[in-house]
Amino acid sequence: MPELPEIEVLVRHLAPLLQGQTVRHIEVRRLKVIRPTPLAEFSRVLDGASFQELVRRGKYLVFTLRPAGRPQPFILLGHLGMTGRIYLQQAATELPRHTAVMLGLGAKNLVYEDTRYFGRFTLDARAVARLGPEPLGPAFSVDYLGQALRRSAQAIKVKLLDQSLLAGVGNIYASEALFAARIPPRIPSRRLTAVQVQRLQQSLRAVLTEAIAWGSTVPLDWAGTGPRDGLFYYGLADGAADYYTERLRVYDREGRPCVNCGTLIRRMVQGGRSTFYCPRCQRG
Numbered sequence: 001m002p003e004l005p006e007i008e009v010l011v012r013h014l015a016p017l018l019q020g021q022t023v024r025h026i027e028v029r030r031l032k033v034i035r036p037t038p039l040a041e042f043s044r045v046l047d048g049a050s051f052q053e054l055v056r057r058g059k060y061l062v063f064t065l066r067p068a069g070r071p072q073p074f075i076l077l078g079h080l081g082m083t084g085r086i087y088l089q090q091a092a093t094e095l096p097r098h099t100a101v102m103l104g105l106g107a108k109n110l111v112y113e114d115t116r117y118f119g120r121f122t123l124d125a126r127a128v129a130r131l132g133p134e135p136l137g138p139a140f141s142v143d144y145l146g147q148a149l150r151r152s153a154q155a156i157k158v159k160l161l162d163q164s165l166l167a168g169v170g171n172i173y174a175s176e177a178l179f180a181a182r183i184p185p186r187i188p189s190r191r192l193t194a195v196q197v198q199r200l201q202q203s204l205r206a207v208l209t210e211a212i213a214w215g216s217t218v219p220l221d222w223a224g225t226g227p228r229d230g231l232f233y234y235g236l237a238d239g240a241a242d243y244y245t246e247r248l249r250v251y252d253r254e255g256r257p258c259v260n261c262g263t264l265i266r267r268m269v270q271g272g273r274s275t276f277y278c279p280r281c282q283r284g
């Protein structure tokens with residue numbers, strides 16, 4: 001499931017390509033992903049609109065478009081859910097089987113593809129208003145994190161997935177940040193010491209920054225159908241070094257030695273999601 005770094009890399013790729021492009025043709029094959037926007041409204045608003053800007057907010061892609069003949073811009077919100085992908089392909093290319101929405105831009109089509117349809121591509125932008133601060137932005141300070149955790153009895157790993165606490169962290173980077181900060185994933189949030197809060201704030205920023213930097217250097221085939229699809233950096237180009245798992249220090253490494261101490265990494269389930277941790281480095 002894509003998280004903040006994956007979306008950031010995608011946004012940096014797409015933003016310059018979409019700038020100034022006009023929507024000339026609209027095809028919606030899965031009404032679920034545009035909801036609650038009705039199809040008629042989706043088509044009417046987007047028809048003839050041009051892309052002005054694309055930014056990331058949390059795990060969302062926030063497209064700003066200007067309607068045809070009017071100055072007042074509007075927002076189109078994209079979320080990849082579990083398995084969504086958004087990419088440009090040549091207009092002459094046949095649309096993939098799981099195309100949910102296609103916006104024809106002339107020579108190219110912007111394709112939103114999703115095999116499980118848990119994602120969103122909608123004119124309803126209310127979801128972004130409920131998001132907490134950006135982990136890499138100035139509002140995500142040690143003070144903010146300390147205050148936010150002080151009254152919560154939730155396990156810290158589960159709390160980090162709360163998008164109203166901070167936006168964009170998911171299962172992978174929560175495990176990675178807790179490992180880097182040497183914090184036991186089960187500890188109630190309010191029991192973190194001031195030093196642990198500080199280490200966690202720093203490690204969250206560090207793992208996310210590192211992942212963006214890594215993703216920015218990998219040759220990607222955005223519309224590809226490689227074995228890595230549905231996971232992280234979609235469509236790793238053929239023949240590219242598959243060093244993804246080596247990049248992660250604890251996630252998905254159950255039973256393998258800890259990179260710090262050699263103890264075998266363990267997996268447990270918290271809130272229905274897997275948590276990976278080193279029982280020695282992250283002792284309670």
Ligand SMILES: [Zn+2]
Pocket residue numbers: 258259260261262263278279280281282
């Ligand atoms: Zn260890």
